[in-house]
Amino acid sequence: MPDEVLDCRGQRCPLPVIAVARRMPELPVGTVVRVLADDPAAAVDIPAWCRMRGQEFLGTVTGPDGPAYDVRRHH
Amino acid sequence: MSASPVYLDAATAAPLHPVARQALLAALDDGWADPGKLYTQARRARQLLDAARAAAAETLGVRPDELSFTPSGTAAAHAAVLGGLAGRRRVGRRLVHSAIEHSAVLHAAERHVADGGEATSVPVDRLGGLDVDVWAAAVRAPGVALAALIAASHEVGTLQPVSEAAAACADAGVPLYVDAAQAVGRVPVPGGWSVLSASAHKWGGPAGVGLLVVRKGTRWESPYPADERESGRTPGALNLPAVVAAAASLRAVAADAAAEAARLSPLVDLIRSRVAAEVPDVEVVGDPERRLPHLVTFSCLYVDGEALLHALDRRGFAVSSGSSCTSSTLRPSHVLEAMGVLSHGNVRISLHRETSAADVERFLAELPGIVAALRAEAGVVGL
């Protein structure tokens, strides 16, 4: 289960990625954030951001709130 | 401050080549009649069409009767896919294609699937190169009627392993269609294919002319209502002056292609290295070596692609983008998606015969400031 949910529904890219990038440093290492984002670009850009920033992309979950992306703060 | 225009979107449409302009103007006077008729004016038009076909066929190394002119590269791609599938419908109804085909090919595939056919999409790696092992397995499956592979990615420039893909198709007895729109007139296209398409405005010919080549012995059947023009491969009266201009400019660019590649490729290397070094948080995508000589793509983290296009345009730079906000469907480029690379803040630069080193230098000098200003405006500096 995620420790925190970031609701970025209705936001267009790059806003969901910016939201994760802002929130991550405020959280302890190891925290899992679930990003709710319905912009189709988020499916590409959140994993790509994790790779570029050395954060851990845990996967995509599609639930009742639409697509969500789980990211763990790695450093 | 006024900025002189620098056009960097040749992969969409290259500026008209002077040979194309000259041929077009001459053919407007000389080639307006219908080449199918039996009077003097028509015979002149027929001569022009025959000469254009012979020249284009010679440049591509095919027989003139294998080559048809079409109303666009898109029309040629549709005919290649649907005609290749129709010709082998008794064998099966499956199309195998790469995940990074042009939308013209993917839309033809969607039509095929909507009509009850099947399609297999073969993935690419992070650099945009085809997974040849998956491809080889896919074409070996039963019921494959046709395989489609783009010669070089129109979005990231990565050259595809056409020879290896063709060998796998030959082993499996499956005809290969190659969409060579970005390769023809720029780089040699490997052999081994059965069907090929190209588009004149990518090499400096006029828009609205495509090439469709169907090699002898290929089972291909027109997907259109009957029309005997262009060997029955594409219906309707041709825009003959544009066809003449396309063939004349193809011959000219093909003759210069090696020298142009040698001039432009180092400029692309320069863009690749300086953008990576001088713009923070940027991902330069596509294969750094196995690539087209004139095309380079990069994505800037936290930057809105549409805002970046407009900011560049205000400074006189015309570029293209695969970011979702710049597309009519608001979806990110399927090519960037298939590669798993950043899709926002994306810029595609494509050079042409009028691009100078000074143009590239000015672009490189201005880009870091433009990106920094957009990031400052969005409040994302230091993220």
Ligand SMILES: Cc1ncc(COP(=O)(O)O)c(C=O)c1O
């Ligand atoms: C690889 C590729 N195939 C096909 C096309 C379609 O060509 P046209 O613009 O002539 O319809 C293009 C041009 O966008 C292309 O880049």
